[in-house]
Amino acid sequence: MKRFWATVIDFIICYILSKILIGWIWKIGECGTGGISYRGSPLRILYSTGKGETYGYCWGNPLHFIDLDGRETNLADNITDWFINVCISDEQAKELVDIYVYGDGEDVVYENDPSWSEYMMENETLTDKTALILAPIGERLDVNESIDIDMTTFMVIDGDPHSGYMHLFGTNDESEMYKIQGTVSKDSNGTITYDMTYTFNDVMDPNFNYLMDKLKYNGLKLLKTLGANITMKDYNIKITWTDTTIIYAAGSTNCGWLKDMLSIVDLFSSIDLQAGAWWDEDTMNAMQEFFNTLQNLQNTYPDYYNCPTE
Numbered sequence: 001m002k003r004f005w006a007t008v009i010d011f012i013i014c015y016i017l018s019k020i021l022i023g024w025i026w027k028i029g030e031c032g033t034g035g036i037s038y039r040g041s042p043l044r045i046l047y048s049t050g051k052g053e054t055y056g057y058c059w060g061n062p063l064h065f066i067d068l069d070g071r072e073t074n075l076a077d078n079i080t081d082w083f084i085n086v087c088i089s090d091e092q093a094k095e096l097v098d099i100y101v102y103g104d105g106e107d108v109v110y111e112n113d114p115s116w117s118e119y120m121m122e123n124e125t126l127t128d129k130t131a132l133i134l135a136p137i138g139e140r141l142d143v144n145e146s147i148d149i150d151m152t153t154f155m156v157i158d159g160d161p162h163s164g165y166m167h168l169f170g171t172n173d174e175s176e177m178y179k180i181q182g183t184v185s186k187d188s189n190g191t192i193t194y195d196m197t198y199t200f201n202d203v204m205d206p207n208f209n210y211l212m213d214k215l216k217y218n219g220l221k222l223l224k225t226l227g228a229n230i231t232m233k234d235y236n237i238k239i240t241w242t243d244t245t246i247i248y249a250a251g252s253t254n255c256g257w258l259k260d261m262l263s264i265v266d267l268f269s270s271i272d273l274q275a276g277a278w279w280d281e282d283t284m285n286a287m288q289e290f291f292n293t294l295q296n297l298q299n300t301y302p303d304y305y306n307c308p309t310e
Contacts, residue, residue, distance in 0.1 A: 076224075076228035077228050080230055083219055083220065083223065084101060092167075096167045096204060099204070101220060102230060104231065104233060108235055108236070109240075111238075112242060113239075117239075117241035119164065123165055125159075127257065127258065129290060129293075130180070130258060131264045132265060133180065133294065134258065138184050139192070141192070143187065144186070146185035149182055150179075151179070151300075151301050152179050152180075153178050154170070155170065155200065156286070161212070168202055172203040177201055180197075182195050189249050190249030190250075191247065191248045193246050194244065194246075194258060196244070199238060201236070203237070204235050204236075244256050245257055245259060245261065
């Protein structure tokens with residue numbers, strides 16, 4: 001934490017010093033003293049990119065910096081922009097953070113949005129867990145049988161520390177969490193079709209149990225105090241996508257989001273937590289947590305898993 005704040009303070013100091021220097025150059029250009037003459041306009045000195053180009057407005061980066069009057073940039077807003085970009089590694093993360101930092105707290109819904117649907121289905125953790133939840137339901141069906149599914153469970157995903165996945169991370173207990181709805185059917189050949197709709201519900205708010213959330217929140221709060229035009233509003237988010245996965249009995253290639261379902265199940269079945277002592281503690285805890293989730297789902301939805309009730 002000390003290193004983090006030292007970095008922020010160093011950045012602020014460098015930023016202020018650079019602004020003082022630019023202001024000094026401006027004054028020299030205005031007064032025509034010090035032997036500076038750049039075709040009559042001090043702007044050409046202030047906003048030159050250093051390569052003789054006049055398009056140096058906002059330090060050559062008008063997409064990321066703010067300069068309302070042509071002379072001064074908003075220090076707190078510019079640092080906020082830098083701060084946000086430090087905290088993200090993909091477009092989805094930027095979208096989520098921008099809505100939190102600048103939004104009004106209104107609910108955000110992505111329903112079959114192509115970019116978000118693809119993004120969610122590219123997450124390996126979500127893919128594996130969803131396959132493990134649904135596979136037993138299809139396998140237990142008799143031929144020419146189908147069953148309608150409507151289930152809700154807690155879901156945790158992971159990814160790059162600054163990705164959209166990690167900003168979502170885990171569904172919120174106060175939301176509808178992760179919903180799986182649709183129909184699972186098995187035809188006369190034994191081919192299983194999962195015609196499903198998935199919804200990832202969450203509340204975008206800082207979780208102070210995690211150090212990075214604390215750092216991001218406190219950093220933004222400081223910038224807001226310094227005058228940054230930000231709101232920092234928590235908001236609900238709902239991401240919905242549909243998919244049809246077909247697991248063929250034989251002779252054809254499986255298709256759909258969960259096409260690798262059988263290999264995922266085989267791999268998971270071979271895991272022995274007792275023998276996995278070489279795993280790190282976080283991995284062990286995550287695996288145990290998901291084992292518990294599967295057991296809870298079987299207890300909550302016994303009809304789907306054909307499990308006897310106690």
